[in-house]
């Protein structure tokens with residue numbers, strides 16, 4: 001059999017990629033459901049508890065937006081968690097309007113155990129070479145950003161969809177990207193999957209970002225080493241740069257300056 005005949009029986013690479021991702025997604029869904037079941041939770045209740053511990057107390061509407069489900073569904077799950085003594089509802093502000101959901105001490109302990117459902121993926125990737133791990137992280141975050149763009153994932157706090165991210169701002173350097181918030185070069189291995197300082201790009205700017213990433217990774221739009229991309233701009237196909245509206249940068253006397261406050265990174269968070 002020659003390679004062409006072999007390929008005919010394989011399906012396109014896009015089909016095989018989709019099948020591989022679907023397989024992984026299925027394993028994740030099963031691991032999540034199994035772990036939740038062990039703690040007498042539904043998968044949604046488990047996710048809610050994890051979310052509350054990772055991102056802090058939140059109102060029902062915000063939780064619904066974070067998890068991509070309807071508010072009444074979240075409200076039911078919160079009531080169930082409340083009956084189990086894992087969360088409390090309390091007034092959101094001094095005026096008593098709105099309700100914040102807060103995990104109890106028991107809820108925090110359970111959330112830490114529940115978060116171990118991702119262990120299946122940690123083990124499966126443990127033996128990858130560091131460079132492959134970094135590259136895989138970059139590609140997975142890019143795929144998540146594409147899903148954000150298509151409205152299939154909400155509120156993903158990842159570098160590729162962040163206003164402060166400057167992809168390939170340092171072409172050729174080991175840390176090729178840049179975070180404008182903390183003013184640090186970032187390698188693929190530093191990219192965050194759940195950053196508390198993330199500032200989401202709007203729809204049009206995210207589309208431009210994704211096009212620029214695609215061009216850069218195809219080797220078409222990667223900024224030339226002689227003309228590195230300026231912070232506040234996106235590499236465009238052909239190697240030129242263009243401004244991204246709302247990127248959080250302003251040009252003053254030819255030097256880009258960051259508008260936003262600076263903060264110290266607070267851990268990478270979990271996926």
Ligand code: SF4
Pocket residue numbers: 157158159162163164165166178179180181182192195196197198199
């Ligand atoms: S580290 Fe955080 S603030 Fe910086 S680019 Fe990534 S998501 Fe944005």
